[in-house]
Amino acid sequence: MFIDYYEVLEVSPNANSETLERVFRYFAMRYHPDNQATGNEARFSEIVEAHNTLKDPVKRAQYDIQYKDHAGLSRELSEEAGNTKGMERDVVIQARLLALLYVKRRQDVNNPGIGDVELERLSGCPREHLEFHLWYMKAKGWIARIENGTMAITVEGIDRANSEHRRDPPTKLLDHTVS
Incomplete structure (x- = not known):
């Protein structure tokens, strides 16, 4: 199943590395399992996975190919749903x-x-x-x-x-x- 890492980190696919790091640090502190108020282990793991993929230029390039394919399928689905x-x-x-x-x-x-x-x-x-x-x-x-x-x-x-x-x-x- 495809996971939209940009959506997980709530950033644009055009986000630069500084933005990715800043957003990652914010979410990592918020959802870290040690955080008594807002800790969420599943959400934290998802954020770490997204960050690890998008911070590495090679992994990000490979991911972006899948992302564009998925975006194309989503657009087709949306267009077909709009066609009565x-x-x-x-x-x-x-x-x-x-x-x-x-x-x-x-x-x-x-x-x-x-x-x-x-x-x-x-x-x-x-x-x-x-x-x-x-x-x-x-x-x-x-x-x-x-x-x-x-x-x-x-x-x-x-x-x-x-x-x-x-x-x-x-x-x-x-x-x-x-x-």
Whole structure:
């Protein structure tokens, strides 16, 4: 797990060595286990580890490479979280999966399951994305893995699919009669 040493020491990634030393001394005195009022051994160890890494130019350069990679991943996560299109797409995929499993159960109540590869093919969703949706729908109780290892819709899933269907307003066709 990545630990943000700049955050631990509450300094900028651009902080110079004098700033690092000053901040380290302040936190070391504050969190040292011998300090009766504010001592915290775990926090102290974290501060020492951060300081030892950032004070050494070679270790800091190596750490900064990891830091930039982590910052890039954090930025991607933040951008994706701000993009509501991704969540809307997830709702559509989940509705499609429920619809596929609903129809399969209705067509053959004694053999209601669809295998993972077939679900991937029918839904058009790659396996690595499908895993999230299957996890979510299983946790909600909408689908379950049955004895033969395939996925099938549950009673709760049928109720969910039916409630979604009822929420969608019916499409009204315009009457184009020519007078």
